[in-house]
Amino acid sequence: MKLGLVIDTDTCVGCHACVVACKQWNTSGTLGPLTDYQPYGEEPSGVAFNRVRTYEVDTYPNNKTINMPMSCMHCETAECVTVCPTGASFKREEDGIVLVDQDKCMGCNLCAWACPYGARELDEAVGTMKKCTLCVDRIYDELLPEADRQPACVITCPTSARAFGDLDDPDSEVSRLVRERNGYQSLPELGYNPVNRYLPPRNKPHAETTPGAPLPSLSERFKSWIDKAIVR
Amino acid sequence: MHPALSVIFFTVVSGAGFGLVILSVGLGLLGGVPGLGVSGTLTSIVTGVVLATAGLLASTLHLANPKNAWRAFFRFRTSWLSREAVFSVLFYPCVALYLLGLWSTGGAHGAGMTLVGVLVLLLALATVFATGMIYASLRTIPQWNSPLVPTNYLLLSLASGAVLLTGVTVAFGESPAVAGRLALVLLITAGLAKAVYFFWIGKPQGPTINTAVGATRARIKLLESGQSSDSFLNREFSYEAAAARINQLRIVVYVCGFILPFLLLVALLRTDATPLSLTLALSAPALLGIGLLAERWLFFAEARHVVNLFYGRQQC
Numbered sequence: 284m285k286l287g288l289v290i291d292t293d294t295c296v297g298c299h300a301c302v303v304a305c306k307q308w309n310t311s312g313t314l315g316p317l318t319d320y321q322p323y324g325e326e327p328s329g330v331a332f333n334r335v336r337t338y339e340v341d342t343y344p345n346n347k348t349i350n351m352p353m354s355c356m357h358c359e360t361a362e363c364v365t366v367c368p369t370g371a372s373f374k375r376e377e378d379g380i381v382l383v384d385q386d387k388c389m390g391c392n393l394c395a396w397a398c399p400y401g402a403r404e405l406d407e408a409v410g411t412m413k414k415c416t417l418c419v420d421r422i423y424d425e426l427l428p429e430a431d432r433q434p435a436c437v438i439t440c441p442t443s444a445r446a447f448g449d450l451d452d453p454d455s456e457v458s459r460l461v462r463e464r465n466g467y468q469s470l471p472e473l474g475y476n477p478v479n480r481y482l483p484p485r486n487k488p489h490a491e492t493t494p495g496a497p498l499p500s501l502s503e504r505f506k507s508w509i510d511k512a513i514v515r
Numbered sequence: 516m517h518p519a520l521s522v523i524f525f526t527v528v529s530g531a532g533f534g535l536v537i538l539s540v541g542l543g544l545l546g547g548v549p550g551l552g553v554s555g556t557l558t559s560i561v562t563g564v565v566l567a568t569a570g571l572l573a574s575t576l577h578l579a580n581p582k583n584a585w586r587a588f589f590r591f592r593t594s595w596l597s598r599e600a601v602f603s604v605l606f607y608p609c610v611a612l613y614l615l616g617l618w619s620t621g622g623a624h625g626a627g628m629t630l631v632g633v634l635v636l637l638l639a640l641a642t643v644f645a646t647g648m649i650y651a652s653l654r655t656i657p658q659w660n661s662p663l664v665p666t667n668y669l670l671l672s673l674a675s676g677a678v679l680l681t682g683v684t685v686a687f688g689e690s691p692a693v694a695g696r697l698a699l700v701l702l703i704t705a706g707l708a709k710a711v712y713f714f715w716i717g718k719p720q721g722p723t724i725n726t727a728v729g730a731t732r733a734r735i736k737l738l739e740s741g742q743s744s745d746s747f748l749n750r751e752f753s754y755e756a757a758a759a760r761i762n763q764l765r766i767v768v769y770v771c772g773f774i775l776p777f778l779l780l781v782a783l784l785r786t787d788a789t790p791l792s793l794t795l796a797l798s799a800p801a802l803l804g805i806g807l808l809a810e811r812w813l814f815f816a817e818a819r820h821v822v823n824l825f826y827g828r829q830q831c
């Protein structure tokens with residue numbers, strides 16, 4: 284299995300709901316807490332597993348806004364794991380999820396240096412490295428209804444711009460999306476082979492339209508208007 | 516990259532320490548450090564070990580969770596940081612054995628001593644090489660991902676070791692003829708290799724914002740980073756030094772790190788007056804130290820991590 288996310292940059296509106304949902308779920312999750320630094324101070328900041336950045340692509344009149352949510356890509360060639368001297372960072376055989384064993388991490392930052400996608404953040408209060416777990420503590424939880432066994436960011440996305448699934452399975456929804464919409468990797472030239480994919484903006488009009496039934500005849504429409512008028 | 520003082524201090528000081536040990540032991544294997552007796556050689560190796568240790572201890576200061584530092588020995592197979600830790604720890608018993616041998620035999624290199632000496636030499640070289648490889652193995656930082664990086668680390672370590680060895684030789688009242696000449700050659704080589712490095716990082720060659728965001732045929736600019744103040748990522752990776760500052764420091768690197776020590780050593784080789792030669796021999800390593808601290812600061816400050824692309828940098 285190769286679990287990962289497929290994110291549609293065409294539908295993402297940059298609302299940051301996934302950022303908030305991620306923080307809410309994970310701060311009490313396996314790798315939590317996600318410490319906040321001066322949350323009510325002058326310069327609030329803190330650990331996040333997921334960040335959304337907004338770009339303007341091309342120039343007027345062809346300019347377009349692209350929102351790019353980014354979290355760990357659970358890379359196939361995860362150099363963050365290779366460089367880790369303590370063995371705290373590891374990639375799971377069974378589903379490809381990359382995790383950090385909080386009991387082993389010595390906080391050397393080397394894995395964050397090795398990650399091209401800014402997916403790893405040191406928790407300066409705890410002293411250990413934190414990162415996206417793909418909600419490993421949700422997706423396998425049999426106490427949750429089946430539909431809820433998805434990462435918090437995916438469930439919460441109001442525009443359904445995020446999809447979660449097995450990118451190894453050619454018949455999965457995520458694989459189909461990547462195939463049909465030309466899903467791409469960020470920074471493919473670095474060779475990390477990130478599992479997460481992004482779907483580029485569509486070229487055709489955004490709303491899918493299906494031709495409706497033909498209009499009823501004039502007399503039919505007149506009759507239905509009379510019906511409505513009389514009721515009122 | 517954010518230039519962390521503990522790491523700058525660590526790499527410069529332990530590099531010099533290991534360099535001093537490498538040269539003292541290396542020359543010892545070749546029949547003794549010329550002009551330096553047993554006590555002098557012992558002093559120079561011990562000085563090297565002290566410097567290396569000070570550096571290694573400083574390096575643990577940048578760990579956020581040092582209580583797990585002992586685990587760093589367990590990923591030797593994949594991690595250069597782990598290899599560095601293992602090599603540096605194996606170095607200690609070997610060098611202790613060598614010092615003991617030197618002290619008891621008075622400098623005679625039997626088969627056993629030679630073996631231990633070779634081990635010390637290889638482990639010290641391997642440690643410095645591993646330090647360089649920690650940086651060179653990162654594909655995320657184009658300015659580091661090059662064989663030039665471990666080459667520079669090794670050459671600068673040897674050059675600073677040789678300058679220190681010259682200092683020790685003079686301090687013991689001996690002729691610095693061999694150590695001094697060795698230092699001159701190493702200073703020139705290291706200075707040239709560093710010049711190649713500065714030239715090589717001159718023009719941006721890394722990935723662009725286009726492949727990062729995924730629109731390869733249009734201009735891209737950051738509209739919103741989505742955060743109201745700097746995060747760990749910005750603090751760690753977005754350090755930018757002003758171009759003027761970088762140029763000033765490169766001058767410091769060359770003047771203090773290479774040119775002045777070179778001239779001082781040349782003067783040293785031409786003088787016999789003891790107080791003057793001692794001043795020369797001791798100010799050379801001091802100046803070199805300043806130059807190397809500037810060099811290491813630049814090594815970090817000029818490194819551009821690709822995560823900056825997501826924060827709007829056009830190319831790394």
Ligand code: SF4
Nearest residue numbers: 355356357358363398
């Ligand atoms: S995105 Fe970064 S942290 Fe995640 S697997 Fe890839 S290299 Fe590792």
Ligand code: SF4
Nearest residue numbers: 367388389391392394
């Ligand atoms: S910060 Fe922790 S997880 Fe990352 S490389 Fe260091 S020890 Fe490994």
